[in-house]
Amino acid sequence: xxxxxxxxxxxxxxxxxxxxxxxxxxxxxxxxxxxxxxxxxxxxxxxxxxxxxxxxxxxxxxxxxxxxxxxxxxxxxxxxxxxxxxxxxxxxxxxxxxxxxxxxxxxxxxxxxxxxxxxxxxxxxxxxxxxxxxxxxxxxxxxxxxxxxxxxxxxxxxxxxxxxxxxxxxxxxxxxxxxxxxxxxxxxxxxxxxxxxxxxxxxxxxxxxxxxxxxxxxxxxxxxxxxxxxxxxxxxxxxxxxxxxxxxxxxxxxxxxxxxxxxxxxxxxxxxxxxxxxxxxxxxxxxxxxxxxxxxxxxxxxxxxxxxxxxxxxxxxxxxxxxxxxxxxxxxxxxxxxxxxxxx
Amino acid sequence: xxxxxxxxxxxxxxxxxxxxxxxxxxxxxxxxxxxxxxxxxxxxxxxxxxxxxxxxxxxxxxxxxxxxxxxxxxxxxxxxxxxxxxxxxxxxxxxxxxxxxxxxxxxxxxxxxxxxxxxxxxxxxxxxxxxxxxxxxxxxxxxxxxxxxxxxxxxxxxxxxxxxxxxxxxxxxxxxxxxxxxxxxxxxxxxxxxxxxxxxxxxxxxxxxxxxxxxxxxxxxxxxxxxxxxxxxxxxxxxxxxxxxxxxxxxxxxxxxxxxxxxxxxxxxxxxxxxxxxxxxxxxxxxxxxxxxxxxxxxxxxxxxxxxxxxxxxx
Numbered sequence: 251x252x253x254x255x256x257x258x259x260x261x262x263x264x265x266x267x268x269x270x271x272x273x274x275x276x277x278x279x280x281x282x283x284x285x286x287x288x289x290x291x292x293x294x295x296x297x298x299x300x301x302x303x304x305x306x307x308x309x310x311x312x313x314x315x316x317x318x319x320x321x322x323x324x325x326x327x328x329x330x331x332x333x334x335x336x337x338x339x340x341x342x343x344x345x346x347x348x349x350x351x352x353x354x355x356x357x358x359x360x361x362x363x364x365x366x367x368x369x370x371x372x373x374x375x376x377x378x379x380x381x382x383x384x385x386x387x388x389x390x391x392x393x394x395x396x397x398x399x400x401x402x403x404x405x406x407x408x409x410x411x412x413x414x415x416x417x418x419x420x421x422x423x424x425x426x427x428x429x430x431x432x433x434x435x436x437x438x439x440x441x442x443x444x445x446x447x448x449x450x451x452x453x454x455x456x457x458x459x460x461x462x463x464x465x466x467x468x469x470x471x472x473x474x475x476x477x478x479x480x481x482x483x484x485x486x487x488x489x490x491x492x493x494x495x496x497x498x499x500x501x502x503x504x505x506x507x508x509x510x511x512x513x514x515x516x517x518x519x520x521x522x523x524x525x526x527x528x529x530x531x532x533x534x535x536x537x538x539x540x541x542x543x544x545x546x547x548x549x550x551x552x553x554x555x556x557x558x559x560x561x562x563x564x565x566x567x568x569x570x571x572x573x574x575x576x577x578x579x580x581x582x583x584x585x586x587x588x589x590x591x592x593x594x
Numbered sequence: 595x596x597x598x599x600x601x602x603x604x605x606x607x608x609x610x611x612x613x614x615x616x617x618x619x620x621x622x623x624x625x626x627x628x629x630x631x632x633x634x635x636x637x638x639x640x641x642x643x644x645x646x647x648x649x650x651x652x653x654x655x656x657x658x659x660x661x662x663x664x665x666x667x668x669x670x671x672x673x674x675x676x677x678x679x680x681x682x683x684x685x686x687x688x689x690x691x692x693x694x695x696x697x698x699x700x701x702x703x704x705x706x707x708x709x710x711x712x713x714x715x716x717x718x719x720x721x722x723x724x725x726x727x728x729x730x731x732x733x734x735x736x737x738x739x740x741x742x743x744x745x746x747x748x749x750x751x752x753x754x755x756x757x758x759x760x761x762x763x764x765x766x767x768x769x770x771x772x773x774x775x776x777x778x779x780x781x782x783x784x785x786x787x788x789x790x791x792x793x794x795x796x797x798x799x800x801x802x803x804x805x806x807x808x809x810x811x812x813x814x815x816x817x818x819x820x821x822x823x824x825x826x827x828x829x830x831x832x833x834x835x836x837x838x839x840x841x842x843x844x845x846x847x848x849x850x851x852x853x854x855x856x857x858x859x860x861x862x863x864x865x866x867x868x869x870x871x872x873x874x875x876x877x878x879x880x881x882x883x884x885x886x887x888x889x890x891x892x893x894x895x896x897x898x899x900x901x902x903x904x905x906x907x908x909x
Contacts, residue, residue, distance in 0.1 A: 293810050294767060300616055329767050330774075331838055338805050419806050438896045440774050440903055441838035444797075448907045 254569040255509035257559055258551065268492055270499035271370065273395040273536055276312035277490050278374055282345040284313050287321050290336055294328045315374055315395050315495070326404040333404040334445040337411030341365070341372065348372050348491045350479035358417050358425070358466040362389050365413070368483065369394070369498075371491035376409050376457075377498035383558040387466040389413060390458045394495025396536035403433055406457040411445045413459055421470045427461055430454035455553040455586055455593075497536050501547050508551065511571055515540045549585035552578075556594040563590035617679035622691040629678075632695055636702050643719075647710030655708065663705040670698040686744050689737030697730025754828045757845075758783070766836045768814045769821035774899060777835040777843050781895035784845060791847040791889040792854030795902040796824075796865055799881035801840035804870075812872040819870055827864050841906065843899055851888050858886045883909050 271277045278284070288309070291301050302309060305320035313321075326332050342353040348364075348371040355361035359380075366378045366389075374394060381388040391409050414427050428449040429442065435452035436442075442450050483491060494502075503521055507513035518540070519529040533539050548570055555561045555569070567578030582590045622628035674694045681687045703723040712719050755771055757780050764776040784791050798820075805813040817840065824834045824842060837843040849857060862884040869879045885905040891898055 290810060293814065297616070331768075334839065335805070335810065338802060339810065415802055418802060438774060438778070438900070440841075440896070440900060443900060443903045443907060444838040444841050448904045 252509055252569070254551075254555075257555060257561075257569075258505065258509060268370075268494045268499060269489075270494050270496045271315070271374075271395065271490075272496045272532075273316045274314050276314045276317075277370070277493070278313040278315065278318060279345075280307075280310050280313055282343065282371070283318055283340075283374070284309070284321065286339055286343065287318075287325060287336075290325055290332075290339070291321075294325070294332075296324065296328075318375065319398065319401060322405070323398070323401060326401060326408075330441050331445075333408040334411040334441060337408040337445070338415045340408065340412035341416040343372065345371050347479040347483050347488050351477070351483055352416075353420070354473045354475070354477050354479065355420070355470070356472075357469050358421070358461060359387055359463070361417065361420070362387060362413075362466070364480075365389075368488075368491035369495075370493035371488060373409065374495070375405060377495055378409075378413075381554075381558075382463060385463050386460045387463050388458055388460045390456050392457075392498060392501065394498050396497055396538060398537070406431065406433075407442065407445075410457070410459055414446050421468075425461055425465055427459055430456055430458040430460065432457045453588075455549055496532070497538070497543070500533075501543060504543060504547055505551070508547065508570070513544070545581075545585050549582070552582055552590070553586070553593060556590060560594075563594065566590070614675060617675070619675070619678040620681055620683045620687060620691075622678070622683075622695070623688055624683075628691070628695075629675075632698070635699065639699070639703060639722075640706060643706045643710040643712070646716075647712045650709055650711050660705075660708055663701060663708060667698065667701045667705055670694060670701055674698060686737055686740035689733050689740060693730050693733030693735075693737050695730070696726045696733060700724070700726030700728075700730055753830060754825045754832055754834060757833050769817050769836050771821050771834060771836045771842075773835060774837050774843065774896075777833070777837070777845065778895035778899065780833055780835075780845055781889070781898065784847065785890050785895070788890055789847065790850045791845060792849035792857065792886055793889050793891075793898060793902065794844040794846060794854070794858050794861070794884065794886040795837060795841055795899070795906055796844070796862060796882055796884045797839075797841040797906050798865075799883060801880065804878050804880070808872045808874075808876065808878065812870070812878075815872075816868075816870045816878060820865060820868060823864060823868055824861065827861055837899065837903065841903060843902070854886055854888060858884050885909065 284307070288298060288301075292298060301321070301324060304324070305317060307313065307317050307321060322336075325336065342349040348368040351368065352361060352364050352372060355364055362378070362380045365372055366380045369377050373391075375397065376391040377394045379390040379392060381390065391406060397405060410429050414425075414429075417427075418424055424447065426449065427447050428451060429446040431442075431450070431452045432454055433452060439450055439452070482488075500518075500522075504513060504518060507517060507521070515529065516526050519526040522529060524532070530540065533543070552566045552570060555566045556563065561569075563578060563582070564575045567575050570578065572578040572581065579590055582588070582593070586593065619626075619629065625631065674691065677687075677690055677694065681690070700723050703719060703726065707719065707723075756776075761772075761776060764772045766773050781793060801813065801816075804816055817836075820840075820842065821834065821836065824844070828834060828844070829846075831847050833845045835843050835845075844861070846854065846857060862882045866880070866882040869877050871877050883906050885902045887898065887902065889898075893901075
């Protein structure tokens with residue numbers, strides 16, 4: 251195993267491979283997130299028929315992630331607090347067994363792990379990933395199957411507020427969360443401060459929450475009843491819960507190949523069992539392309555290795571297959587807008 | 595590169611028309627189908643011209659006139675639709691609607707002139723055109739006078755919720771208060787005046803619990819009640835805005851280091867005494883946190899409010 255692979259494994263990456271769903275694939279129950287959004291839309295005075303018509307959705311049946319995004323788009327514009335209020339209702343939610351299992355978690359860490367494992371049901375738009383490093387729990391949110399750029403910030407706010415809100419409600423107390431945003435500081439981060447807590451960090455390379463591990467392991471009051479939902483899930487109920495967004499699955503494969511050396515579009519396509527042209531087309535359908543995904547991933551890995559493992563830029567550059575350090579510095583600046591020294 | 599179908603202007607037009615058709619139009623003089631009636635009258639006038647007039651040869655059509663008169667008709671129809679879809683029925687509305695409708699018909703007769711020639715001896719088409727336009731403008735003026743008085747009455751109702759200027763984009767849909775951006779504009783004006791004031795933030799202790807246990811509707815009703823309660827407790831010069839979530843931010847001019855905290859305590863107690871009954875009959879009475887600072891203070895308005903929010907979050 252290479253040094254890089256060992257370091258990534260210590261971070262808990264990459265997770266085991268899983269089946270995936272695409273952006274246009276109808277895999278989500280209308281009565282899960284769809285019904286929740288309909289309730290919010292009704293409360294905020296939208297005409298439900300028009301709202302559904304504009305998103306091209308028939309209630310009942312199954313929704314694709316793209317349809318869920320189309321339903322969300324007008325709602326996220328209803329006032330500055332809309333993403334945060336939706337977030338309060340997002341988890342544990344009423345999404346069947348996965349929600350029940352999430353609710354019965356014993357502490358924050360377990361909740362994060364259950365969330366990440368059952369992301370296909372609980373978090374179909376942003377895939378959560380759990381890392382443990384430097385005595386902190388990190389819950390990273392990465393794109394599941396592509397997001398419109400205009401909705402990205404609001405969706406990240408929604409998910410961060412959802413987990414902070416869920417843990418506050420379940421544990422009965424505010425926790426010292428630190429929220430990290432992969433965007434620059436807005437003019438007035440008041441809403442983020444009120445809903446997520448006073449510790450906000452902008453211009454990070456990830457959208458994430460972090461918390462000291464000892465807080466994350468502090469047990470919550472037990473929820474009544476045996477963990478029947480978890481047992482049913484372990485026995486194979488709700489296959490969708492285990493699935494991952496196509497893009498999230500792809501970046502996991504890419505990550506595994508990154509450890510073995512510099513991957514190319516051709517090798518990635520081969521490992522997916524499709525032709526390079528098909529892979530390109532699939533990526534375009536999610537609104538991205540190969541180089542963008544590779545750069546994003548390398549930026550993330552480099553940022554994590556420097557910040558969490560304390561590696562020097564030279565060492566990171568060498569591990570990622572860069573010939574010389576200045577080349578890596580230039581690339582890192584292109585990916586993130588920062589020099590490696592400034593970041594570390 | 596993929597091109598979205600929605601990026602074509604023609605399709606956006608269709609969407610615009612669809613939005614227009616979805617609007618709810620106020621009745622005029624109690625007539626819900628006023629728009630259809632207007633169309634019918636316009637069609638009747640066109641028929642009258644077609645039956646009695648001589649079609650103008652294509653060579654004598656005036657492009658500029660067609661454009662300006664047709665454009666005026668189109669815009670008047672749009673104004674009427676906008677007004678009817680935004681105003682409640684009432685005496686002022688009726689004057690405005692009828693004024694616009696009469697003006698629209700006058701402009702329509704003027705436009706029909708461009709397509710059909712009527713014998714010079716006939717006087718009714720000119721009388722119709724000038725009479726309708728004049729009646730329309732007089733009615734519209736009368737309506738605007740009523741609108742002014744109505745607006746002054748509404749401004750009085752909005753006192754304590756807005757100051758000095760209006761920006762509907764800054765209104766919060768839940769509490770119908772202005773938002774943090776509006777407050778920061780007011781604070782920066784206050785800072786420029788360099789007069790003493792107390793900037794105050796109030797927030798509930800366990801608002802998220804209401805949201806989860808009583809539901810979104812009850813949580814928002816609670817916020818609305820809180821906003822109204824705060825308005826009742828404020829003076830004429832004071833302003834209350836919704837900051838974010840369950841936080842309210844208040845600007846109280848004329849208060850200093852001693853009178854500010856005293857009023858702060860009073861307002862916090864008033865809010866803490868609010869007991870909201872939800873649909874199930876459960877009563878929600880939440881503890882309140884507050885934090886304030888004296889103005890003028892160094893820093894941007896957003897930073898001052900952020901500082902208050904931070905103090906409240908870590909209190």
